[in-house]
Amino acid sequence: MPQNLIEKxxxxxxxxxxKDKEVHAGDYxxxxxxxVMTHDNTGAVIPKFYSIGAKKxxxxxxxxxxxxxxxxDTSEKNLAKYRKIEEFSRSMGCHFFPAGRGIGHQIMIxxxxxxxxxxxxxxxxxxxxxxxxxxxxxxxxxxDAAAIWATGKTWWQVPPVAKVxxxxxxxAGVTGKDVIITLAGFFNKDEVLxxxxxxxxxxxxxxxxxxxxxxxxxxxxxxxxAGIFPIDETTINWLKARSKRLNPAGKPAHPRINxxxxxxxxxxxxxxxxxxxxxxTIQLDLGSVRPHVSGPNSVKVMTAVxxxxxxxxxxxxxxxxxxxxxxxxxxxxxxxxxxxxKVAPGVKFYIAAASSEVQADSEKSxxxxxxxxxxxIPLPPGCxxxxxxxxxxxxxxxxxxxxxxxxxxxxxxxxNAQAYLASPAVVAASAISGKIDLPYEMDDRKPVGNIxxxxxxxxxxxxxxxxxxxxxxxxxxxxxxxxxxxxxxxIYPGKYTYLDDITPEKQAEVVMENxxxxxxxLAEKGDILVGGFNFGTGSSREQAxxxxxxxxxxxxxxxxxxxxxxxxxxxxxxxIIESPELVNDLKSRFGTSQLTVKTxxxxxxxxxxxxxxADGKKYPFGAVGRAAQEIIVAGxxxxxxxxxx
Numbered sequence: 001m002p003q004n005l006i007e008k009x010x011x012x013x014x015x016x017x018x019k020d021k022e023v024h025a026g027d028y029x030x031x032x033x034x035x036v037m038t039h040d041n042t043g044a045v046i047p048k049f050y051s052i053g054a055k056k057x058x059x060x061x062x063x064x065x066x067x068x069x070x071x072x073d074t075s076e077k078n079l080a081k082y083r084k085i086e087e088f089s090r091s092m093g094c095h096f097f098p099a100g101r102g103i104g105h106q107i108m109i110x111x112x113x114x115x116x117x118x119x120x121x122x123x124x125x126x127x128x129x130x131x132x133x134x135x136x137x138x139x140x141x142x143x144d145a146a147a148i149w150a151t152g153k154t155w156w157q158v159p160p161v162a163k164v165x166x167x168x169x170x171x172a173g174v175t176g177k178d179v180i181i182t183l184a185g186f187f188n189k190d191e192v193l194x195x196x197x198x199x200x201x202x203x204x205x206x207x208x209x210x211x212x213x214x215x216x217x218x219x220x221x222x223x224x225x226a227g228i229f230p231i232d233e234t235t236i237n238w239l240k241a242r243s244k245r246l247n248p249a250g251k252p253a254h255p256r257i258n259x260x261x262x263x264x265x266x267x268x269x270x271x272x273x274x275x276x277x278x279x280x281t282i283q284l285d286l287g288s289v290r291p292h293v294s295g296p297n298s299v300k301v302m303t304a305v306x307x308x309x310x311x312x313x314x315x316x317x318x319x320x321x322x323x324x325x326x327x328x329x330x331x332x333x334x335x336x337x338x339x340x341x342k343v344a345p346g347v348k349f350y351i352a353a354a355s356s357e358v359q360a361d362s363e364k365s366x367x368x369x370x371x372x373x374x375x376x377i378p379l380p381p382g383c384x385x386x387x388x389x390x391x392x393x394x395x396x397x398x399x400x401x402x403x404x405x406x407x408x409x410x411x412x413x414x415x416n417a418q419a420y421l422a423s424p425a426v427v428a429a430s431a432i433s434g435k436i437d438l439p440y441e442m443d444d445r446k447p448v449g450n451i452x453x454x455x456x457x458x459x460x461x462x463x464x465x466x467x468x469x470x471x472x473x474x475x476x477x478x479x480x481x482x483x484x485x486x487x488x489x490x491i492y493p494g495k496y497t498y499l500d501d502i503t504p505e506k507q508a509e510v511v512m513e514n515x516x517x518x519x520x521x522l523a524e525k526g527d528i529l530v531g532g533f534n535f536g537t538g539s540s541r542e543q544a545x546x547x548x549x550x551x552x553x554x555x556x557x558x559x560x561x562x563x564x565x566x567x568x569x570x571x572x573x574x575x576i577i578e579s580p581e582l583v584n585d586l587k588s589r590f591g592t593s594q595l596t597v598k599t600x601x602x603x604x605x606x607x608x609x610x611x612x613x614a615d616g617k618k619y620p621f622g623a624v625g626r627a628a629q630e631i632i633v634a635g636x637x638x639x640x641x642x643x644x645x
Contacts, residue, residue, distance in 0.1 A: 002273035004161050005228060006196045009136045009270060013119040015153055016626055018465075025160045025196075025279070026578075026622025028570075030630075035062055035113040036140070036148045037122035039104045040069040042085045045123065045145045052641045054150035060093035063149060064113055066104035067097065071382040072390030102355025102381045105129045105323045108137075109213065110355060112246075112256030116231045116239070117270040121148070126323055126405065128220045131197075131228035132213035134235050134270075138196075138226045141540070141567050147637055151644040154637075155570065155627040159225050160279035161196040166203030168287035173440055175333070176211025177325055177403065177423040179284070180218040181292045185302025186447050187282060193223040193534065194563050195279065198272065200230060203286040209238040210329040217324040218405045221299040225563060231269045236262065281452045288448040291426050291438060293401065296418035297409040305426055306444040309437050313420075317394060318349045318431035319402035319412075320371075321379065322386040325424050326354040328361045330403065334428035335367035337439045343375035344434030350392040352379035374432075385412055394419060401436055403427045464608050464623050469633040472608045476528040476554050478601040482592045483515065486531055487538030488565070490515035492547045494539070504550040511547035516595035523596075525552030528603050530579075530586055532558065536565025545569040555605065557612065559583035570628055573636040577605065579612055582619045 003011065003022055011023040015030040023029060038045050042065050057063055067082055082099060089096040097107050105126055108114040116134035121127060123145045130137025144154040170179070197219055199212075207215070212229045219227030229235075239262045246254040253260070291305040320326060320334055331353065343349045351371055353359035359381050362368040372378065377392065384390040386404040393413030394400045400412060400419050407419035420436065429439035466472045483490070493514045496502055512519035523529070529548065535558035536544055545568045548556060555575035569576045590597050604613040612619040624632075634640040 002276040004276040004278060005198050005230070005270060005272040006136060006161050006226065007158060007276075008272070009117060009119055010156070010158055023158060025158050027158045028623070028625040028628035029156060029158065030153050030627035031119065031156050032153045033062070033121045033148065034115070034118040035064055035108070035120045036145060037064040037066060037104050037108055037113070037120070037124070037127070038145050039066045039124060041123055041142060042089070043081050045142050045149070046085070046088055048143060048146035049149050052146060052150060052638045054146070054641070054645060057092045057094065057149045058152040061095070062152060063092070063094040064104070064108065065089040065094055065096045066101070066107050067099040068103045068382040069387060070389050071099040071380055072384055099382065100356060100380055102353070102357065103323045103383060105217070106327070106354040106358070109133055110242075110357060112242075112254065115256060115261075116235055116265055125220045126217055128224065128227050129213055129217035129323060131219070131226055132209070132216035133238075134229055134231035136226055136228055137216075141564070141571075143571055143637055144567070147641045150641050153644070155631060157566065157622070157628075159194055159196045161198060162192055162280040162282060163278040164197050164199045165201040165281060165283045166199060166207075166286055167201050167283065168203050168285045169206045170286045170289060171442070173425065173442065174289050174291060175423045175425065176207060176214040178289050178291050179211070179286065180215045180222065181294050181299075181302055181421065182289050182447050183282075183284060184218065184222040184299050185292060185294060186284075186449055187222075187451060188300040190223055190534070191280065191282070191451055192219075194560065195224050197224045197227040198278070199227065204230060205232070205234070206286065207234070208329065209234055210327050213327070214324050218299075221405055230271060231265070236266060239265075277456050278454055279456075281454060282449065283451075284447065284449040288445055290442055290445055291423060293420045293422045293426065293436060295407045295420040296399075297407055299407065299421065304444050305422070305436065305438045306442055309435070313399060313436045314434060315347060315401050315430055315436060316398040317392060317400040318347060318427050319385055319392070319400065319404060320424055320427055321350060321352040321384055321402070322404040323354055323383075324405040325403035326352060326358065328358050328365070328367075330424040331358070331362045331371070332365065332367045334424045335370040337425060337428040338374040338432060339370045341374055341432050343431050347431055347434050348392060349374075349376045349431040350379055350385060351376045352384055353381045356381045388412055401427055401430045464610060465626065466608055467626060467629050467633065470607070470629040473604065473606050474528075474554055475602055475604040476526045477524065478530055478599045478603040478614060479523055479527045480530050480586050480590055480597040480599050481512070481515065481519070481595060482532055482587055482590065483595070484532035484559075485534045485537050486515060488536055488541050488544040489538055491536065491544040492541060497541050497543060504546070507543055507547040508550040508552070511551050512596075519596045520551070522598055523551060523553065527553055528555050528557065528605070529553050530557045530583060530603075532583060533560045533580070534562060535560070536562040538562070540564050540568065542568040542572055545572050545574050549574045557582060570631055571637040573632050573634065575624070575632060577612070577621050577624070579619045579621050582612060582614060585617070
């Protein structure tokens with residue numbers, strides 16, 4: 001069966017996967033990523049690493065540590081934390097980049113850790129950005145990072161993959177940031193939630209390398225687990241220019257970006273097979289894209305700048321910072337607009353380059369000085385106000401416009417402030433005008449795009465190998481909770497989350513208390529719970545998985561899961577399965593009047609054949625492969641790591 005690009009890359013990094021079996025969406029696999037990056041949260045991963053009994057890192061070359069988030073904090077407490085991380089990294093022989101070198105994601109690109117056609121992960125949600133370089137980048141949680149340090153491996157379930165077909169060409173003055181703001185605002189009903197995305201189409205050729213990084217970065221805000229661009233002439237040209245810089249005559253070749261490796265890539269560039277299956281196809285005409293802003297306080301609400309400028313929305317602060325839009329191309333775009341002008345009275349305009357190298361290049365070109373001359377306030381290369389750290393945060397009642405990737409309420413400062421997102425050009429023009437503005441006139445054409453859900457032809461299911469200790473088949477009474485978007489507060493109330501001494505028995509007693517107080521009485525040991533769609537959304541508390549496990553629920557079946565819930569469940573040795581057809585059938589039969597229904601249906605899950613049988617009907621599901629089986633049998637990821645070591 002043909003494979004899409006994401007499936008083909010994952011196949012290369014799958015461990016203990018049958019050589020004659022293709023990787024496809026839905027498969028649980030063990031992966032050995034080329035690289036894993038952690039940043040300031042390295043400090044939280046270190047104790048996890050030691051708590052599982054690890055003493056050394058399995059592959060030091062695989063591990064990248066960057067200090068980038070809280071670099072403006074020069075308190076002794078934070079400096080001590082940074083020293084501890086550096087000492088650990090250097091003692092283990094890992095790749096270490098100190099505060100001031102830049103944002104970790106930018107470093108991953110500049111230093112070739114995120115190389116086209118490879119798989120790289122990071123304990124940060126914006127690792128999607130690596131897809132702009134043709135590298136499959138996806139986020140992991142901290143426990144996964146500790147597992148990779150200790151064993152070189154973790155698990156992943158291959159997501160459904162959507163194709164994003166870009167046609168036409170961007171008008172002058174429109175950027176990649178405008179494209180992703182349009183995609184997230186136009187298709188804003190969770191159409192790509194927990195999907196992998198592959199960008200394609202003639203329009204891709206007109207996008208610069210930096211445009212691609214910006215778009216891939218914010219596929220996170222769109223809801224995707226990954227967003228990858230094809231490896232093409234633009235990719236190769238960027239690599240060659242980068243190699244020329246990193247490999248001066250007479251010096252040893254750069255270990256990751258060099259002509260030998262680039263030529264090898266050119267001779268065998270990974271690409272999707274003809275006829276590969278995509279769960280959805282999304283089309284957008286780039287020629288119809290116009291500058292928009294997201295917000296306030298939401299990436300799913302967009303307004304054309306040509307419209308919002310008429311509203312005279314005054315701003316207090318403007319930002320050209322973060323991993324999405326602080327590269328040299330972005331800084332040059334803002335500088336061209338601001339040269340010879342001044343930031344409006346009463347407005348503070350903050351700038352920070354994505355890396356020290358970007359800042360040096362911008363200084364050399366004169367762009368950095370042009371921004372300073374206009375009145376910009378410089379910050380060190382790294383994170384900062386984007387995540388509510390350091391100088392320049394939004395205060396009560398203030399309005400900010402930012403070229404960052406997130407504008408969630410309170411993220412950039414006060415929850416009583418309003419935050420808008422826009423391209424560097426719009427941010428620069430707004431800083432000059434003192435209100436949300438455009439540097440030029442542009443028509444107000446509406447975006448042109450559509451989405452198609454694709455039905456996959458039935459494929460012959462292969463018989464799955466069941467490892468020792470994992471049940472080939474389980475059965476139990478079906479208990480149904482219809483609620484879509486059932487959040488972790490509903491499953492496990494927040495008031496219990498930080499009671500560290502709470503027992504498994506108490507967790508079982510209070511499970512689903514906020515959703516349905518009757519659940520604990522109705523559910524019995526051995527039941528199989530069927531929920532709605534996006535089950536487990538909300539916070540990352542792992543007790544939302546363990547409490548159901550301690551209640552004696554054998555498995556949870558849902559139409560779909562929050563990806564964080566999915567990882568927490570598997571990492572704690574708890575079975576979850578997606579079956580949207582079963583959920584829809586149960587909703588049709590039992591409705592939504594009762595929060596919890598004892599259905600009197602016996603459900604059978606056949607893992608060997610990947611079939612659920614309920615009330616005489618069969619429902620296929622994604623195979624629970626060896627990777628997930630091993631973790632379930634071990635009782636969770638930490639025990640699995642100990643076994644691997």
